[in-house]
Every structure is written in C-alpha cells, then in structure tokens.
Amino acid sequence: MKKFLLLLLTILIPSITFAQETVEKGLDQKIDEAFAPVSEFFSGVIFFTIGGVPFVIILLVVSALFFTIYFGFINIRKFPTAINVVRGKYDDIENHGVEDKIAVNVVEGDLPDTIKDESQEGEVSHFQALATAVSGTVGNGNIAGVALAIALGGPGATFWMIVCGLLGMSTKFVECTLGVQYRDVGSDGTIYGGPMYYISKGLKDKGFVTLGKIVAGLFAVFCIGGSFGGGNAAQSNQATIVIKELMGLESESAGTIIGVILAIIVGIIIIGGIKRIAAVTEKVVPFMALLYIIACLYIILTNFSLIDNAFGLIFSQAFTPQAGLGGVFGVLLIGFQRACFSNEAGAGSASIAHSAVRTKYSASEGLVALLEPFIDTVVICTMTALVIIIFNFGGAFEYGGDGSGAVLIDGVSYEGAGITSMAFAQYIPYSNVFLTIAVVLFAVSTMISWSYYGIQSWKFLFGKGKVMDLTYKFLFLVFIVIGAAANMGSIWSFSDSMIFAMIFPNMVGLFLLFPVVKKQLNRYLSKIKEI
Numbered sequence: 001m002k003k004f005l006l007l008l009l010t011i012l013i014p015s016i017t018f019a020q021e022t023v024e025k026g027l028d029q030k031i032d033e034a035f036a037p038v039s040e041f042f043s044g045v046i047f048f049t050i051g052g053v054p055f056v057i058i059l060l061v062v063s064a065l066f067f068t069i070y071f072g073f074i075n076i077r078k079f080p081t082a083i084n085v086v087r088g089k090y091d092d093i094e095n096h097g098v099e100d101k102i103a104v105n106v107v108e109g110d111l112p113d114t115i116k117d118e119s120q121e122g123e124v125s126h127f128q129a130l131a132t133a134v135s136g137t138v139g140n141g142n143i144a145g146v147a148l149a150i151a152l153g154g155p156g157a158t159f160w161m162i163v164c165g166l167l168g169m170s171t172k173f174v175e176c177t178l179g180v181q182y183r184d185v186g187s188d189g190t191i192y193g194g195p196m197y198y199i200s201k202g203l204k205d206k207g208f209v210t211l212g213k214i215v216a217g218l219f220a221v222f223c224i225g226g227s228f229g230g231g232n233a234a235q236s237n238q239a240t241i242v243i244k245e246l247m248g249l250e251s252e253s254a255g256t257i258i259g260v261i262l263a264i265i266v267g268i269i270i271i272g273g274i275k276r277i278a279a280v281t282e283k284v285v286p287f288m289a290l291l292y293i294i295a296c297l298y299i300i301l302t303n304f305s306l307i308d309n310a311f312g313l314i315f316s317q318a319f320t321p322q323a324g325l326g327g328v329f330g331v332l333l334i335g336f337q338r339a340c341f342s343n344e345a346g347a348g349s350a351s352i353a354h355s356a357v358r359t360k361y362s363a364s365e366g367l368v369a370l371l372e373p374f375i376d377t378v379v380i381c382t383m384t385a386l387v388i389i390i391f392n393f394g395g396a397f398e399y400g401g402d403g404s405g406a407v408l409i410d411g412v413s414y415e416g417a418g419i420t421s422m423a424f425a426q427y428i429p430y431s432n433v434f435l436t437i438a439v440v441l442f443a444v445s446t447m448i449s450w451s452y453y454g455i456q457s458w459k460f461l462f463g464k465g466k467v468m469d470l471t472y473k474f475l476f477l478v479f480i481v482i483g484a485a486a487n488m489g490s491i492w493s494f495s496d497s498m499i500f501a502m503i504f505p506n507m508v509g510l511f512l513l514f515p516v517v518k519k520q521l522n523r524y525l526s527k528i529k530e531i
Helices: 002-021 027-046 055-070 079-086 091-095 126-137 140-153 156-181 195-205 209-247 254-270 275-302 304-319 327-343 349-354 362-369 371-392 417-427 431-462 466-485 488-501 503-529
Strands: 406-409 412-415
Touching: 027 254, 027 466, 027 488, 055 156, 055 327, 055 503, 079 362, 079 371, 140 156, 140 209, 140 327, 140 371, 140 412, 140 417, 140 431, 156 195, 156 304, 156 327, 156 349, 156 362, 156 371, 156 503, 195 209, 195 349, 195 431, 195 503, 209 254, 209 349, 209 417, 209 431, 209 466, 209 488, 209 503, 254 431, 254 466, 275 304, 275 371, 275 417, 275 431, 304 327, 304 371, 327 371, 327 488, 349 362, 349 431, 362 371, 362 503, 371 417, 406 417, 412 417, 417 431, 431 466, 488 503
Parallel strands: none
Antiparallel strands: 406 412
C-alpha cells in the first residue's frame, strides 16, 4: 500500500503542476531565465582559468598523461590483454579459489541497467560487464555532444576528443581498479563503491583520515550535482529538442510539458521500482545503440570518397582552426569537454558501476574498463563526427555559428541532437523518427543509471534511510523538468560544471592511491603469466 501511495504521489504532483503551468505563456522561458544565473555561477567557479586555459582541463590532461606514462602506456600496451580478459581467456583465474565470495543484494527500484547485469548474484563475466557498461555509456553524449563540439569548435574538436579518449583509457583503468579494490559491503550484502569509498578508505589507510572524509564528501556533493546535470537535465534537454522537432511543437510551454511526462516515466521506475520497464529498456537500448552504429557506418561508407577529406579537416583544424572558433586552446577545450562528458574518464562515475562486479583481481576490471573510452569516444564519437562533417561538405551550416552551439540550416536554428538528426535525414529516409526514439531511450536509460550514481553519493552523505532516498529522487525528477524547459546553453554549461567538478576530488584519490593500482596490476599480470 505504501508503494502504491508513493507511486500515486509521484504521478499526481507533476500532473497538478502540469495542469497549473500549461495555462501560462512562456513558462519555458521563465524557467530558463531563473536557471541561467545558477548555470553561469557554477561554470565560472569550476572553469577558472590559468593563462587563459581552464585549470580543470590542465588537470585532466596532465593527470591522464601521467597515468599513461607511469603505467607504461597501458592504454596501448595492454590493449590486447584487455581484449583477452573480456573474451574470457583468463576466466580460470577468477573461478578458482575466489576470495571473499559475496552475494550482492540489489535494492529494488534503485538499480540501473548497467548495474543489474553486472551484479546478478554477485557473478558476471568480463564481457557482460563491458557490454552493459558500453550500452549505458553510448547515448546522447555521442549524438548531441559531438554535434555541439563540431558546431562550436569545427571539425578540429574531433581530434581533441580522440586524444582525450585515448588518454582517458589510462585514467579509467586507475579509477575502476580502485573502485573494485576499496568497495564496501553492507550488512545485508549490498555493495557500495566509487570514489567516495576509495578516497575515504584509501586515504585512511595512508593516515589522512580527516582529509579523506572531506574530499570524499566533496566528491559525493559534486556527483549529486552531476546526476542532476549531465546525467539528468542534459538528457531531458536533448530528448525534448528532438521530440519538439519531430512533432513540430512551437508552444512556449512545450518543453515543460515534455519534461513532466519524462519525469513521470522516470519516477515510475526509480520510485515505484517497476522492474519490467527497466528490463525492457536494458534490452532495447543496446539494440538502438547497435542500429545507430550501423546507420553511421552506412552513411560513412556510402560517402567513402569523402572520408579522407573529412579526416583532413579534423587534423588540420585541430591546430589551425577557422577564424572565430577560439583558437587552438578553444577547440581543445571544446573537444575535451565533450569527450569527458561522453566517456566520464576522470570524473570517477564509472567506478561506481564497476564496483559491483564479481572479480578476485581488481586490476582485471580496470583493464576491462579502459576499453570503454576507446569504444565510446575514439570509435563511436568519431563516427558521429564523420557523419556531420560529411553532411556539411554541402555547406549546410557555418562552423562556430553564433557561439551558442546552435547553427542555421536552411534558415532554421538547430542545436545538439537536432544537428545530428538533420545529417541523418540527408542520407536515410525517416531517420528523424529513428533518431528521436534513440535519443529518448538513451536519455531515459542514462537518467536511470545516473539516479543510481547520485543516490549512492546521497546515501554516503545522509545515510541509507527511506525518507532521504525519497528526497533525492524527488529533486532528481524536478531537474528533469528544468532540463526540458531551459535552453541548451544553460543546461550544458551547468552539466559540464558538475561533471568536471567531480574531477577535482577524484584526482586527489587517484594521485594518492595509484601505487595501490600498480601493485594490483602486477599481482594480476603475474598470475596471468602462470597460465
């Protein structure tokens, strides 16, 4: 009965709000005007500059370079080993004499697709872990984020996205190894993990108890913000854009209406605990991701003669961008922002998911995780970029646009996923319907996943009570509506700020604990050699 009342409350509150707000004119604009100052404030704080370059970008690049060099270019040198781990070559190591066998308990309603598959009864193959993680990662960052990067920074932004993806492989390896190494297990068998735990527990082991608590707390706060922003508002924002374009909605309150509907759908899943919807989503999303990749390949291969020209623009404009695009550092910043948003390397969020994976050797899951940025950014983001660049060889829009991320195509303004949709429509009939469905499904799937990341951080800060859980979920649903109503510039600025804010405390943990990762890597590799 309690669950029914809770579900009813979840539906009624947005519905009443919907009834009140639809009678007003320009509601979307009012929400955007209220949210824009918040977005600008956080963006100004997080992206403070040194020598004209945001310090967080310097931190991200230097850290990724350091880990790449320290671990002997593990992103390249151990790439074949990672493939072998995924395909099960070393499964015998995992299956014999497994230490600390734990039956993982899944809390009803809190489990996103990427976690559920990875932790059923505490057992999962490395291939399943990678497949589910990639299916959860591939989404609107690949569709809308790449389009935004090219619209703002031109083709050269793609080059820096690829660089960030390659370097991010090393960072992802470190943070996911630590996530498994320092995961916590509740009295009921529930596994809790991520930067909050490896920062607090790892620094405690090194004698920095107070520092560990403070830094872990900061990460949890920023992760909650990231769940509201990049994992939520940015997703509903892009879903709203493609729905409005497909249906030709011009109402000044259309975004709010769509946001309320999305909030009801997500609310039923994360509050009502209705697993059937999530079960359908986890099957449909990987299928949609596969169809998206096939569609990109079709467009690229049917324009095979233009591929070398596209790559020529990507490399040339990475160092000599067109006038008005902000110079090399401006293009680099755009590329790294979008790549980090897409693959989350350095932000630490992926380690929350990987912490629940069954493995005896934490470094084995770290090796599996390093494949994610390669697949997500180096492969799929590059495919999207090629589609858009090939489309624009016909002069569809001007790179740089008005500097907001929106571009004019045939006199109509498009942004984010809308640009990708226009590129698809040029080569595939009715692709706008397919892409709209894909974006909405990716958005809902990502929101479910990030609600898990956020609530894990919320639990770390405020405990594991039901009232506090409900409070977080209510706030999460509110940001779905905000994301749908506000404009893309404000939402993505806030989202970037929250995702990149997570990098600061996460790097404290990575730099203090990377020797532990080295030890675990050597332990795993030495065991492999015994085979």
